[in-house]
Amino acid sequence: MAKTTFRKRIINNKEYYFFRLRHKNLKSPKDLYGTTVKELNKKIKDITYELDHNIKDEKESFENFFVNWLFEVNFINKKPSTKERYEGLYRNYIKNSELSKLKIKDISQTDIQKYYNSLIKKGISVTTITQLNKIIAPSIRYAYNNNLIIKDFTKAIILPTKKEEDKLNSKNKINPFTIDEQNKFINSIIGNDLEILFLTALNTGMRQGELLALTWNDIDFENNTISINKTVKYIAPVDTNGRGKGFVSVQTPKTVNSIRTIPLPLFLKDKLKEYKINQSKNRLLLANLYHNNNLVFCNTYGNYLDSSMVRKKFKKVLEKNNLPIRKFHDLRHTFATRLFELGENPKTVQTLLGHSNISTTLDTYTHVLSNTKEIVSNKLNDLYLSMSVN
CATH class of the missing domain: 3.30.160 (Double Stranded RNA Binding Domain)
Incomplete structure (x- = not known):
């Protein structure tokens, strides 16, 4: 011994x-x-x-530490929509999880890694885990900088990656209208109270939040352009007690590229002018009951449209006219698809859609670009035959 x-x-x-x-x-x-x-x-x-290493002898659990960090530190200067998203991640994936009761001073890379692996086995998406790591990793760095843990191990965490076939499946989730479906949809919305909203989405590629935030000042009828510089989102405010009563939040777009000026098609210009005249008549009729927010698309009383209501009405139109159910965002995909089919180059489409980089555009519309290859080949063949080359 x-x-x-x-x-x-x-x-x-x-x-x-x-x-x-x-x-x-x-x-x-x-x-x-x-x-x-x-x-x-x-x-x-x-x-x-x-x-x-001056590590504090903390008995605090990871969850308690994380809550204090999230709401008291991380939420400073964050947009309401970001706060809402982060609170949801905390509530669904950290609160009462297997990480919760671990002492913050004992938390390790292995603990985080095992937890992410367990989420994958439960069927949680790679995207969700990546988003979750965007709040866990900085909290760990904060703990390290404040001498609550010995080492910042965040760079050692290995995030799961999507398999190639998963990426392809993700891209194929876009569901634009075919030409026939688009024509049927346009005819079916004539007289609908959201007709002009749907037509604007279909012919500009604007996101729903951008459409609902659009004001008449953003439309230049003289130069036939629309300036996109803000977006609107329905927010449920969050604190340590959970979510409160929701409100509408007007925000700057997420990326610099989303701030853009796009062309206004002439046929849509005429419809918007007529729509504005009718809106002005309604405003005068309601007098003090009307809240003049200068919105292009608003409810009867001039207030912001509810995004869920817009989606429900869109779905109702599809169901009533036997059109395949798709997302409101597919109106944007339809706009981009038509542009590619008309031979527009990807860089122009990227600019019009407000994508941060060209790879996003190319990856999203791979199937459309593949289809246009055959069209280009046929055009070259027709050109060759027209030249009467022996």
């Missing part, structure tokens, strides 16, 4: 090795116990390392 200088103590009729640790960062000596010499040596080594 190996010799040891550790003394022994009997506690509850059980024998333990004992060591009284003194350190400059300890206000008073700390008694350590171990059932074996090896166990005790490890405790001494680990605690000494923490003390040498």
Whole structure:
């Protein structure tokens, strides 16, 4: 049996090795116990390392630490929509999770890695886990910078990646109208109270939030352009007690590229002018009951349209006219698809859609570009035949 200088103590009729640790960062000596010499040596080594690196002796759980960090630190200067998204991630994936009760000072890369792996096995998407890591990783860095943990291990975390076929499936989720479906849809919305909204979406590629935030000041009828510089979102405010009563939030677009000026088709210009005249008549009729927010698309009383209501009415039109059910966002995809079919180059489409980079445009509309290859080939063949080359 190996010799040891550790003394022994009997506690509850059980024998333990004992060591009284003194350190400059300890206000008073700390008694350590171990059932074996090896166990005790490890405790001494680990605690000494923490003390040498000025790690605070925190018993706080990871969840408590995370809540304080999220709401008191991270939420400063964040957009309401970002707060809502982060609160949802916390509530669904961190609150009462297997990470919750771990002590913040003991949290490790292995703990985070195992948790992400378990989420994958439960069928949680890679996108969700990536978003989750966007709040867990900075919280770990904050803990490290404030001497709550020994090491910033965030760069060692390996995030799951989508398989190639998953990427392809994701791209194929876009569901634009065919030409026939588009014609049927346009005819079916004549007289609908959202007719001009649907037509504008279909012929400009604007996102729903951009459409609902659009004001008459953004439309230049003289130069036939629309300036896109804001977006609107329905927000449920969040705090440590959960979500409160929702409100409409007008925000700047997420990326610089989303701020853009796009052409206004002449036929749509005429419809918008007529729509504006009718809106003005309604405003005069309602007098003080009308809230003049200068919105292009608003409800009867001039207030912001509810996005869920817009989606429901869009779905109702599709169902009533036996058109395949699709998302409102597919109106934007239809706009881009028609442009590609008309031979427009990807860079122009990128600019009109407000994509941050050309790869987003190319990846999203791979299927359309593949179809246009055959069209180009046929055009070249027709050109060759027209030249009467022997």
